Amino acid sequence: MSHVDASASARSANVPALPDAVDARMGPRPLRLALKPTFGIVVGAALILCTIFPGQIAPASPTDQQLVQRLRPPVWMDGGTTGHLLGTDSLGRDVYSRVIYGARTTFLVALASSLIGGLGGTAFGLLAGYHGGPLDEVVRKLVDMQLAFPYLLLAISALAVAGRSVPVLVVVLALSSWPAFARIIRGEVLSLRQRQFIEGARAIGCNDWRILLAHVLPGVTASLCVVWSFDLARIVVLESSLSFLGLGVQPPTPSWGMDLSESRQFLQIAYWTVLFPGLAISLVVLAANLVGDWVRDVLDPTAKRNRLAA
C-alpha cells in the first residue's frame, strides 16, 4: 500500500511530493519564514478588500465603455493619462478598475469551490483512513480514477454541456479538489489511528464519530491547512484557465481569465490589457503557494514524516 501513497503524492500537481525531511530538521530560517507570510497576508488582505469594497478602490466602473478611449496605454507610456492608470482595453474600459473588480469573482469562486471540495475530500479521507476495508478501496479507486483522467478535459466538457454559469463552475472546480484532500487526509489518518491516544479513546468507550471528530480531525488540521492553501492556488489557476478558454464566468462580470482571453487578439499592440490581469492571477497564486509552504514549514514537521511513512 505504501507505494501507492508515495507515488500518489508525487502525482498531485500542486502538493509537492516527497517533502524534504531535511528542511524540517534544520529548523526555521527566520528571514524566509517572515517573507512568506507577509507576502501572503498583504496579497490576501488586498484581495479581500477588493472583494468587499471594489467601488471604493476602483476609480471607474469596470463595465463603463468609452470607445473613444480604447486601447489607451498605461500612465507611464506616451499617450497614457492619469484617468486610466493601467490603460484601457479594446472597449475603452479601465484596466485598473477591471482588475480590482475581477478580484471578487476569482476570490469568491475559488473560496466556495475549495471549501466544498475540501469538506467532501476531508470527509472521505477521514472515513476511508479510519474504517479501511471496502470503503477505503472505493475511495482509493475513485481518487485514482480521477487522477488518471486529464481533469481539465472533463471540466471543459462539463462546462460546455451544463452551460456556463457560476454554480456549474463552482461544482466543476470543487470536484477537481476533493482527491488531494481525500488522499492526504487518508494517509494521515492511517498512521494516526495506530496511535495510543486513539486506542485509549476507543478503550474508554468513545464511539467512532466522536473519535473521528474529537481526536482524529484535530490531528490532521495542520495538513489540512497546507493542502487547502495549495488547493486554493490550484483552483485560481484552473478557474482562470477555464475562463481563458471562454468556459468560465461570462461577460459582463469582470474576470481576470476572461479579460486575458478577450484581450488576446490585441496582444501585439496593447500588451497591458493582458499583462495586468495575468499579473493579478499570478500574485494571488504565488501568495497562496507561499502561505502553504510557510504553514508546512512551521506546523508540519511530524506530519511530513507521517506522509512518507503512511
Place this chain on the structure above:
Amino acid sequence: MGWFGEVGRALGHLLVVMLGTATLVFAVLRLTGDPAMMIAPPGATVDDLAAIRRELGLDRSISVQYVEFLRRLAVGDLAESFRYRRPALEIVIERAGATVQLALAAQLLAIVVAIPLGVIAAVRRDSWLDGAVTGFATLGQSLPHFWLGLMAIVVFAVYLGWLPTSGRGGWLHLVLPASTLSFYSMASLTRLMRSSVLEVLGSDYIRTARAKGLSAGRVLCKHALKNALIPVVTLAGLQLGVLLSGAVIVETVFAWPGIGRLIVEAIHTRDYPLVQAGVVLMALLFVVVNQGVDYCYRWLDPRVAEGRR
C-alpha cells in the same frame, strides 16, 4: 505476490480506470444538446434531422448507445467524426504526434534544467544561489501557462522578433510553446531535486563515503545523485500525463495543432466521436504512463515494494 499476480492486478486496474473514464466521457457528452442540429444544413426539416439521427445511431436508447460505444471501444473503433466524416481515431492519432512532441520537448527541457539547478541549490544550501533557485521554483509553480505564453509571445516574438508567434513549423516554432509548457514541471522538479539531494546527503551511507575520504564531487556524483534521482524520475514520468492535458491551454495559446486544441474545437462544434476519441486516447496515454512509472519506481527502489518506506 507472484509476477503473474502483479501483472494481472495492474491490468485489472488499467481496465477499471479505462472503463470509468470511458463511461464518464460518454455520460458527460450525451447530456449535451442535439448533434443532429449542429451538422444539419440550415433550413433542414424535421425529417432531415430524424434521418441524420438515424444515420448516426442517435435515435436509439442511451443504454444501447452506451453498450455500442463500449463494444466499439474494445475493438478500437470510435465511430466517425461528425464534422470530418472520417474515423475519429484516425484524426486524433494524426494530431497526437504534435502533442506528444510538445510534451516530450517540454519535459526534456524541464529535466535538463531542473536537475543541475536542484543539485546546485542543495549543495549550496542557504546561499543566495539557493534562494534564487528556490524563488524561481516557487514562481514557476505560480505563473499560469496561458499568461506566461502570452507574455513570452509579447517579449520574444513581438518586441524582439526572435521567434515565431504561433503555429507549427521548424524547431523554432517549438521553442516558445515547449518552454511555456515546461515551466511548471521544471519548477516542481527543481524543488524535488533539491530536497531529494538534501535528504540523501544527510544519510548514513554518504557519511560513510565521506569518512572513507572521498572527495565531495565524487561523493555527490558516484553516490548521492543516483539515489537522489529516484523520486525525480518518478515525478518526471507522472508529470508527462499532466503535461499532455496541460497542452490544451498551451496549444490554444500558440495555435499548436495537437489533440488538446482538436478536443476544444470538437467540443465547440459538438463533434462527439472526435471528443470521445481524443479524451479516451489521452486518458489511455495518461494511465499507461502512470502505471509504467509506478512499476519503474518499484524496480528502482525495492524498499517501496517491500513497504518499508
